[in-house]
Amino acid sequence: MKHEPPSDNAMEREWALQERALRDERLGLDARDDARLQRYRAVARALRQPLDEALPSDFASQVAKEVERHTIDTMRLELYLSWALLSVLAVALLGLVVRYSRLVQAWLSNPWLVALAVCFALPALLGKLPAVNRRRRPG
Incomplete structure (x- = not known):
């Protein structure tokens, strides 16, 4: 020491x-x-001197189960809150589209704005696709 x-x-x-x-x-x-x-x-x-009280033989597994249960509960709550927020944002977006539908039509008629939207949307969509291993190992 x-x-x-x-x-x-x-x-x-x-x-x-x-x-x-x-x-x-x-x-x-x-x-x-x-x-x-x-x-x-x-x-x-x-x-x-050794401790008077010994830990139970399965102490580590008990702690691991408790941490796992707590983590799952926390993640479930976060998932529900995320879905609720996404729903609120989707309803707000739908309301804006209905309210300003003429403006949206004007934007969609402009090819540069459509190209800009595709430039933002395509990487996001490609990031969600599963990865494909294109290299083959010699066999």
């Missing part, structure tokens, strides 16, 4: 005392009269 000692003089003395207590406890050296050293040795002794 190597840590960088602090820079302050009082902290350095305290650090050295803690390290000495840890070393003395590890080596089983005789106890000294210093009360602070005895307190640090008691802490070091307590840290070396």
Whole structure:
């Protein structure tokens, strides 16, 4: 257990005392009269003892199941909220198209605007297509 000692003089003395207590406890050296050293040795002794309560044998699987359940619930909520938002946006778009149908007809009659719309839509659509491995391995 190597840590960088602090820079302050009082902290350095305290650090050295803690390290000495840890070393003395590890080596089983005789106890000294210093009360602070005895307190640090008691802490070091307590840290070396095993825990009273053992974890259940299937603790890791229980934690993994709980995390998976929580993740699935969270993802399901996000999916429902995403669909709700998409529905609201679709209804709003439909309302705008109905309201400004003459303007949409004017845009669709302009070939440059149609080409611009295709330039935005085509990469989005191609990104949704499944990837096809065109290279064949020699067999």
